[in-house]
Each structure stands twice: as C-alpha cells, then as structure tokens.
Amino acid sequence: MPRLRWSGERCRLAWGESDVAAQTSTSPVESQLISFSVNGHSVDVSVSGTCRLSRVLREDLGLTGTKVGCDAGDCGACTVLLNGEPVCACLVAAGQVAGCEVTSVEGLASRSPIHNRLQTSFLVHGAAQCGACTPGMLVSATALLERNSSPSEQEVMDAIGGVLCRCTGYRKIIRAIQEVNATSQQLSPQAGAAVGARLIRLDGQKKVDGTEIFGADETPAAVLTVRVVRCPYHRARFRFGDLDKFVAAHRGIGMVLTAQDVPGIDCYGVIPRFADQPVFAHDEARYRGEAVAAIVGQTEVVEALDLREFPVTWDELPAIQTIDQALAADADQIHPERPANILVQGRVVCGNVDQALHESDAVVEAEYETGFLEHAYIEPEAGFARRVGDSIEIQACTQSPYMDRADIAKILGIAPEKVRIIPTAVGGGFGSKLDLSVQPFIALTAWKLKCAVRMVYSRTESIMSTTKRHPARMKLRAGANRDGKLTALDFSADFNTGTYSSWGPTVAGRVPVHASGPYCVPNYRALTRAVHTNIVPAGAFRGFGVPQAAIAQEQLYDDLAAKIGMDPLEFRILNALDNHSPTVTGQVLGEGVGIRACLEALRPQWRLARAQTAEFNPHARTPLRRGVGVAGMWYGCGNTSLPNPSTVRIGLKRDGRIALHQGAVDIGQGSNTIVTQICADAMGASISRFDLVSADTSITPDCGKTSASRQTFVTGKAAHMAGRKLRDEILKLAGACQCAAVEFGNGFVTVFEDGVRKALDLSSIPLDQHGYVITSEATFDPPITPLDENGQGNPYAVYGFGAHLAEVEVDVELGTVRVLKVTAAHDVGRAINPTLIEGQIEGGVAQGLGMALMEEFFPGKGENLHDYLIPSVGDIPPIESILIEDPSSIGPFGAKGIGEQAVIPTAPAILNAIHDAVGVRIQKTPATPDRVRAAILAKARGGARG
Ligand code: FES
Numbered sequence: 001m002p003r004l005r006w007s008g009e010r011c012r013l014a015w016g017e018s019d020v021a022a023q024t025s026t027s028p029v030e031s032q033l034i035s036f037s038v039n040g041h042s043v044d045v046s047v048s049g050t051c052r053l054s055r056v057l058r059e060d061l062g063l064t065g066t067k068v069g070c071d072a073g074d075c076g077a078c079t080v081l082l083n084g085e086p087v088c089a090c091l092v093a094a095g096q097v098a099g100c101e102v103t104s105v106e107g108l109a110s111r112s113p114i115h116n117r118l119q120t121s122f123l124v125h126g127a128a129q130c131g132a133c134t135p136g137m138l139v140s141a142t143a144l145l146e147r148n149s150s151p152s153e154q155e156v157m158d159a160i161g162g163v164l165c166r167c168t169g170y171r172k173i174i175r176a177i178q179e180v181n182a183t184s185q186q187l188s189p190q191a192g193a194a195v196g197a198r199l200i201r202l203d204g205q206k207k208v209d210g211t212e213i214f215g216a217d218e219t220p221a222a223v224l225t226v227r228v229v230r231c232p233y234h235r236a237r238f239r240f241g242d243l244d245k246f247v248a249a250h251r252g253i254g255m256v257l258t259a260q261d262v263p264g265i266d267c268y269g270v271i272p273r274f275a276d277q278p279v280f281a282h283d284e285a286r287y288r289g290e291a292v293a294a295i296v297g298q299t300e301v302v303e304a305l306d307l308r309e310f311p312v313t314w315d316e317l318p319a320i321q322t323i324d325q326a327l328a329a330d331a332d333q334i335h336p337e338r339p340a341n342i343l344v345q346g347r348v349v350c351g352n353v354d355q356a357l358h359e360s361d362a363v364v365e366a367e368y369e370t371g372f373l374e375h376a377y378i379e380p381e382a383g384f385a386r387r388v389g390d391s392i393e394i395q396a397c398t399q400s401p402y403m404d405r406a407d408i409a410k411i412l413g414i415a416p417e418k419v420r421i422i423p424t425a426v427g428g429g430f431g432s433k434l435d436l437s438v439q440p441f442i443a444l445t446a447w448k449l450k451c452a453v454r455m456v457y458s459r460t461e462s463i464m465s466t467t468k469r470h471p472a473r474m475k476l477r478a479g480a481n482r483d484g485k486l487t488a489l490d491f492s493a494d495f496n497t498g499t500y501s502s503w504g505p506t507v508a509g510r511v512p513v514h515a516s517g518p519y520c521v522p523n524y525r526a527l528t529r530a531v532h533t534n535i536v537p538a539g540a541f542r543g544f545g546v547p548q549a550a551i552a553q554e555q556l557y558d559d560l561a562a563k564i565g566m567d568p569l570e571f572r573i574l575n576a577l578d579n580h581s582p583t584v585t586g587q588v589l590g591e592g593v594g595i596r597a598c599l600e601a602l603r604p605q606w607r608l609a610r611a612q613t614a615e616f617n618p619h620a621r622t623p624l625r626r627g628v629g630v631a632g633m634w635y636g637c638g639n640t641s642l643p644n645p646s647t648v649r650i651g652l653k654r655d656g657r658i659a660l661h662q663g664a665v666d667i668g669q670g671s672n673t674i675v676t677q678i679c680a681d682a683m684g685a686s687i688s689r690f691d692l693v694s695a696d697t698s699i700t701p702d703c704g705k706t707s708a709s710r711q712t713f714v715t716g717k718a719a720h721m722a723g724r725k726l727r728d729e730i731l732k733l734a735g736a737c738q739c740a741a742v743e744f745g746n747g748f749v750t751v752f753e754d755g756v757r758k759a760l761d762l763s764s765i766p767l768d769q770h771g772y773v774i775t776s777e778a779t780f781d782p783p784i785t786p787l788d789e790n791g792q793g794n795p796y797a798v799y800g801f802g803a804h805l806a807e808v809e810v811d812v813e814l815g816t817v818r819v820l821k822v823t824a825a826h827d828v829g830r831a832i833n834p835t836l837i838e839g840q841i842e843g844g845v846a847q848g849l850g851m852a853l854m855e856e857f858f859p860g861k862g863e864n865l866h867d868y869l870i871p872s873v874g875d876i877p878p879i880e881s882i883l884i885e886d887p888s889s890i891g892p893f894g895a896k897g898i899g900e901q902a903v904i905p906t907a908p909a910i911l912n913a914i915h916d917a918v919g920v921r922i923q924k925t926p927a928t929p930d931r932v933r934a935a936i937l938a939k940a941r942g943g944a945r946g
C-alpha cells in the first residue's frame with residue numbers, strides 16, 4: 001500500500017521497497033531483446049534499441065567501470081572496444097551491438113596480457129589521479145598496444161586524443177603507455193622510509209581495474225530518481241500550475257517538491273556567516289539553472305519526462321550579468337541587505353603607495369580581465385540518499401563531508417549527528433565539489449519518501465548550475481627604482497561572484513594578500529570587491545582568485561622590468577621574498593621561503609630558451625615567432641586568518657595492523673597515500689601495515705575540506721602528531737624512553753632499548769572504546785592571526801612557492817599559440833611523494849594552459865564539453881618539474897601544499913611568452929586566436945595591447 005508520509009496533496013504515493021520493485025517493471029519505452037558478447041560472456045538484454053550502450057553496460061549489466069562524463073561523444077570516458085575498436089559507448093545504440101563483441105575496462109585483463117602491465121604502469125607512473133578518465137584511457141591504450149607494442153609519443157597521443165583528462169596533464173599517461181614493457185611493480189618501502197618514496201597510490205588499484213565507486217556508480221535496490229526543474233532564464237518570476245494534476249497524470253511520478261516542502265531552514269552556503277542560497281527559489285529565480293522544483297519517481301519515467309510539460313510559467317525579468325551593470329546606480333539589488341550588489345570587500349594596505357609611486361624611477365600600469373571558467377571535471381555530480389530511521393545517509397561525490405553534514409542538517413531541520421555523509425570516490429573537484437550539488441535534492445526526497453533516491457547530473461546540468469571561477473576585472477600600477485627594486489604596487493579588482501555568496505568572500509579576502517606576488521613590495525594597496533550578478537554562483541576553483549591576480553601582476557612586472565631595462569627573471573630574483581623580508585601583510589616568515597630557489601632553478605633553461613628564441617626568430621621564414629616567459633607565485637596553505645583544524649585518529653589492532661581514520665577526501669590529489677606515508681614514518685611502521693579508513697562522517701573525525709592546499713599540510717600534520725602519540729603510548733606501555741626503537745609485528749610490538757628487547761603481546765591488552773588496543777587522536781590547527789583593518793597580520797602559517805617558465809610559438813597570421821615546453825619549479829617543503837607532486841604540477845600546468853589560451857564560459861551558452869574546450873593531450877607540451885625542498889618547521893616533515901599552487905604561474909608565464917614572441921599584451925584572457933591576431937594587428941597600427 002502507498003504510504004503518505006507528510007501532509008501535501010502532491011505526495012500521491014510513497015512506495016515501500018517491494019512496491020517500487022513492482023512499479024519499476026513498467027517502462028515507458030518499448031524494449032527489444034538484444035544479444036551480444038561482453039568481456040567474453042554472452043548476454044541478452046531487454047532494452048530499447050536506441051538505448052545508449054554506455055547505459056546498458058552500467059545500468060543493466062552493472063559494469064560501472066565504463067564512465068559517463070558527457071553522453072555526447074566529447075570526453076571519451078565511456079570508451080569501450082567494439083569488435084576490437086575503441087568507440088564512445090555513449091554514441092553507440094544498443095541495437096547496433098547485436099551480435100558484436102564488447103570489451104569494457106573490466107574485461108581488459110582477460111582479453112590481453114598487455115593489460116596487467118598497463119595497469120601496473122599507470123600506477124607506477126602516477127597516470128591515474130581521480131581515475132574518472134582512467135578506464136577510457138586504458139581501453140584506448142590497450143587497442144593501440146594490441147596492434148603496436150612500441151608506439152611513438154605521437155602514436156600514443158593520437159590513440160588517446162579523444163579521451164579528456166582534467167587532472168594529470170596527460171604526460172604521465174603518455175609515459176605509462178610508452179613504458180608499459182619496462183615497468184615493474186614497486187615494492188613497499190621499509191618501515192621509516194615512506195616519506196620521500198615514489199609510492200604508488202594506495203587507492204590506485206580500483207582506479208585501474210574499473211572497480212572504483214564514483215557518485216553515479218552505486219544504485220541501491222528499489223531506488224527512485226530525482227530530477228530538478230531549473231530556470232531557463234538569467235532571471236525570472238515563476239508560477240506553478242496544478243502540480244497535483246501533473247503528478248496524477250504521470251504514472252510512476254511520486255511527488256514534486258518545491259520551496260514550501262523544505263522542513264528546516266531553506267538557506268545554505270559554504271561560509272555560514274554569508275549563507276544565502278535556497279534549495280529551491282521562492283517566486284523568483286535569480287540565475288539560469290537555479291532549481292525551482294524536484295520531481296521524484298521511477299527512474300525510467302523521470303528520465304523520459306519532457307520538462308516542457310511541467311506546469312510552471314516563467315516571466316523573464318531584466319538580469320544583471322556584468323560587474324558594470326551590478327554597480328550602476330540604478331541597478332536592482334539582488335540581495336537587498338547587500339547595498340550596491342557588493343557581497344564583500346577585501347583590503348591589504350602597507351606603506352604609502354601614492355608617494356612611493358610618485359617617487360619611483362619607473363611606473364607602469366595596466367588593466368586586465370579574465371572570464372568565467374568551468375571546472376570541467378570528468379565526473380558530473382551524483383549520489384544517492386536513504387533514510388535510516390530518523391537519520392539520513394548520503395553517499396555522493398564531495399570535497400567537504402562535514403560542511404555538507406551541517407548544511408543538510410539545517411535544511412532537513414535535524415541534528416547534524418543524524419546526517420551521515422559517505423563520500424564516494426571523486427572524479428575531480430578542483431573546488432566546485434566543496435559546494436552542495438545533488439545533496440539537498442536527494443536528501444529531501446529520501447527523507448520525505450523514506451526510500452533511496454538517486455540523482456546524476458547531466459553534463460549540461462553540471463555546467464549550468466555549479467560554481468565557476470570568478471571573472472576578474474583588475475587595474476594596477478607598479479613602480480621600481482633604477483636599481484631594479486620594486487617600490488610599490490597599487491592593485492584593485494572586482495570579481496563577478498554571481499547570485500549567491502559561495503566562496504566569494506574567500507576570493508575577495510585571499511586575493512589582496514597574494515596580489516603582490518612572492519616579492520618584497522614595501523608600499524602596497526590591494527582592494528577587492530565581490531559583486532553580485534544574476535549569473536550562476538562563482539566559487540572555489542584551484543587558487544581562489546589568485547591565478548587571476550597573478551595574470552595581471554606577473555605581466556605588469558614584466559613591463560616594469562622592461563621599462564628599467566632588466567631581464568624579467570633577474571628582476572624577479574632580485575625582488576624575491578626571503579626568510580626575513582616582511583610580506584605585504586607584515587608577516588615575517590622566518591623560514592621556508594623558497595621562491596628565490598625556484599626562480600634560480602629556472603635560470604639554465606631560461607638562458608637556453610632565450611638563446612634558442614633569439615636564434616630562431618630572425619631566421620624564421622614562416623609566420624611563426626617564438627617567445628619565452630616566466631612567472632612566480634606564492635600561496636598560503638589553508639584558510640585565510642581563520643581556524644582550520646584537522647583531526648586524525650589511529651588505532652592499533654590486536655593483529656598488529658593499524659587503522660588510520662582520516663577524513664580528508666582524496667579527490668585524486670593523493671591525500672589517502674600522502675597522509676599514510678606521513679603517519680607511517682611518524683610511527684616507524686611499514687606502510688603495508690596500514691588499513692585506511694577513509695572519509696565518512698560516522699567513522700572518521702573531521703579533517704576539514706579538501707581545498708586551499710591544506711590536506712598534506714594540515715591533515716598530514718595531524719596524522720604526524722597522532723602517529724607520534726601512538727608511538728609514545730607504546731613506549732609508555734613498555735616502560736621505555738623516547739629514544740627506544742619500535743617494531744610492529746603480527747600480533748605484537750617489539751621495543752628495543754639499550755640492547756634490551758621487549759615484546760608487547762597485543763592480544764593480552766584490553767580493547768578501548770574504539771575497539772583498538774591503543775587509540776591515539778590528534779588535532780592540528782595552523783597558527784595564524786586575524787588581519788586588522790589594513791589587512792596586516794599572519795594569515796597563513798605556511799606558504800608554497802613556485803615559478804614557471806613557458807616557451808611558446810605564435811603564428812602571427814592565424815593568432816594561434818602553441819606551448820612548446822613548460823618548466824615548473826616548486827618549493828614543496830618536503831616532497832612526501834615526488835610522483836604525486838609531479839602529478840599535481842603537471843595537472844596544474846594543463847589547467848593553467850587552458851586558462852591562458854582556450855577556456856571561457858559564457859553563461860547561458862555552450863553548456864557542454866564541445867563548446868567549452870579544455871586541453872586535450874595534443875595541447876600539452878613536455879613539462880619538466882623541479883622540486884625544491886625548503887622545509888617548514890610547522891609542516892609534517894617540513895611539507896607544504898602544492899595542489900592550488902601548481903596552476904597559478906602557468907597562465908602568466910604563457911602570456912609573458914606571447915608578449916616576448918610578438919610584442920603584444922592580451923588584456924582579456926583567454927588568449928584565443930582572434931584576440932591574439934587582433935592584438936597583433938592593433939600593434940601594427942600603433943598599439944600594443946589586445
Ligand atoms: S560519456 Fe561518452 S564521450 Fe563522454
């Protein structure tokens with residue numbers, strides 16, 4: 001019998017599980033029996049002949065190793081072999097495979113001996129990060145290697161050219177494929193030698209054998225599906241028609257939810273003080289893509305719905321899309337409590353900028369603009385929720401389980417302890433999966449219906465409704481003296497933060513701290529504003545606004561170096577921060593300021609590349625001109641002047657194994673592995689002894705969000721402290737001193753002191769409340785101070801530093817730019833796992849290249865991966881990573897963060913290289929061919945900026 005669970009006519013029925021099972025046999029689409037072979041087994045499926053093969057594999061046959069990133073042939077994540085040839089399974093109709101042989105990633109191992117070697121090679125080379133593209137890469141590579149066991153780099157690039165990867169920068173994938181026959185399995189390092197080892201990622205095997213569970217990969221029994229109705233206009237008032245009639249008219253639709261159905265507080269946001277986003281809009285939708293209602297029911301019925309039939313009437317309203325429109329005196333106020341549409345302002349001021357500029361020997365000024373950027377991770381948002389008694393469980397992709405827990409509790413009106421967040425593997429996040437996406441919709445509907453509810457965003461829905469990188473409009477002036485010393489920087493920037501606050505306050509606050517670059521600037525003024533518009537919220541995207549600021553500041557410093565006749569690299573080296581120079585917030589770091597070392601590490605390649613360019617350009621008979629550019633960066637690890645704790649728990653088990661409860665979500669960057677490496681060496685235990693208990697709010701303590709390059713530093717430090725504490729407990733039990741050695745065995749621990757050996761039998765020690773022989777827990781919160789009204793203080797405990805050198809070739813007739821090589825030097829404090837760090841650097845370079853040359857999101861247009869272009873393998877040049885280790889005494893074993901840092905200097909280095917090649921500045925990025933060509937033509941007419 002249907003069970004009505006809450007008042008409201010629209011809840012026509014809420015099924016019990018058996019009811020649902022009966023209902024789901026009803027399909028609105030005609031099925032046919034299709035027989036084919038999958039991974040060597042004959043299968044018969046009863047589906048529509050037009051059903052996508054990817055869907056049949058995943059939903060009907062449970063082969064979720066085949067990923068779906070776009071359903072449009074753009075990403076290649078769904079690549080399978082069809083009669084031995086790679087195809088996009090999302091573009092193949094089920095009816096086309098009758099009688100054919102299909103091989104998915106799960107079947108590669110039995111198909112070809114190459115595959116095992118290829119899996120190993122991917123692991124050893126760090127070619128899988130989040131793993132969302134990995135099945136498509138492996139399938140494409142297998143097809144290549146089956147016909148060519150020793151492919152050239154170009155042949156590899158051709159073979160994987162249709163598969164997009166947003167994490168790795170492709171170079172490690174190319175090497176993994178080329179070196180498939182030369183790679184052997186790595187051994188686990190000895191106890192005490194994990195830090196610094198090129199350990200393969202501990203969660204890697206599942207990524208290469210297709211068994212990793214991402215948000216869309218698990219479907220509970222009797223699950224219903226939710227689909228969200230979103231506003232098609234940038235701004236519109238709306239009225240619903242007869243929703244009860246709509247539900248009644250659609251067999252298989254269970255209910256429709258709107259704003260009035262939110263039982264708790266209909267307002268959420270990543271920064272509680274600025275929370276302003278409703279789950280569903282009330283009467284007026286304020287951006288294109290804003291949710292107004294959710295429809296839940298049987299999967300086939302919900303998916304087949306034509307949403308144009310949904311009873312809602314829209315009245316389009318004038319929308320504010322640009323910063324100028326938002327700041328106009330007569331502009332509508334998007335949030336009445338935020339005058340002039342300004343969400344928040346940031347400010348860092350030191351010295352006397354105006355006087356210093358007035359007295360400088362040389363002054364330059366410029367204006368730069370950057371556009372919206374889409375994160376374009378390969379895994380669209382997905383997950384499911386189920387109600388368990390008076391609690392709710394949510395299994396979905398996320399970067400911030402505890403923040404999700406707090407917001408969902410608020411929305412449902414229940415205690416946070418009644419919400420369990422179980423993060424799935426995350427197929428790339430880069431900041432956007434810090435914000436809620438599917439979670440409120442699946443939580444609300446599962447809560448109301450008391451059954452499991454699932455949601456998988458389409459690519460269009462993902463791009464339309466999730467956060468973007470803030471567009472920036474920046475104005476700046478800088479001065480220097482004849483000796484090359486920077487005297488002052490005056491920087492101001494407005495960021496289009498969209499309709500809701502998301503991470504706008506963080507961007508507006510972080511940028512003024514960083515806009516000086518990693519240089520000594522004695523007189524400084526940086527003012528920022530986050531400005532509301534009727535655009536999808538802009539949020540966190542690798543760097544929180546610092547990459548935009550670096551584009552402006554690093555180009556301006558090149559102009560300044562030119563004006564005083566200095567080499568751009570030497571200008572940076574001369575002005576680089578050191579351990580004793582104050583930053584623009586007055587912070588004296590005292591140690592670990594590795595920017596000069598990074599810049600100096602680039603010198604040999606800089607000189608070589610400059611010499612080669614000087615040789616090439618005068619003799620070029622083609623329209624090609626080469627250039628070399630450099631840019632530096634710094635980036636504070638963790639929150640800006642805010643508490644930022646991580647807590648790690650470790651349990652020693654009776655069998656001598658060690659449970660590491662760490663709640664840091666690994667989104668591909670490798671925190672599962674790096675935190676374990678740190679903990680292992682802190683304890684003196686072998687990595688092979690560890691059982692990793694990954695993020696789950698019911699069993700792992702809060703390790704904060706995965707963002708701001710904080711997990712290696714903050715969670716790693718907590719793991720280090722917890723590891724030391726556990727070791728100390730063991731020594732105490734053994735009555736030994738701190739200097740004693742500890743050896744972990746199966747069922748016992750041995751302590752060695754002054755030649756005396758003492759074994760602790762773990763089976764004889766009573767278990768504690770956590771079920772362990774010994775439990776230790778530690779919390780680390782980096783030491784920071786608040787910033788005063790001039791932004792003075794110690795906003796971060798530790799900074800990462802880096803510098804990139806880009807070599808480019810510009811076609812002056814076409815305006816196209818090809819990056820020939822990037823050399824990237826990064827001070828990481830201590831390279832806990834060099835392979836994973838290189839992976840972060842190469843991935844950052846690829847995203848920076850996209851930012852410089854091709855990526856721009858136009859709200860309302862191109863909400864797919866064929867219009868929104870991200871770099872493919874053919875766009876990525878060789879990348880040389882140089883790791884500098886200038887340790888921080890605060891970080892674990894001296895380590896600092898690297899994730900955000902890696903993307904920051906690439907774009908300005910490329911833009912400086914373009915200027916070096918053809919003498920033009922591209923004022924609005926990306927430097928697309930039309931903009932570059934226009935700038936070249938303008939220069940020919942007498943200007944030099946485009
Ligand atoms: S899912 Fe098939 S190409 Fe993207």
Ligand code: FES
Pocket residue numbers: 127128129130131132133134164165166167168378427428668
């Ligand atoms: S590893 Fe390729 S998309 Fe994440």
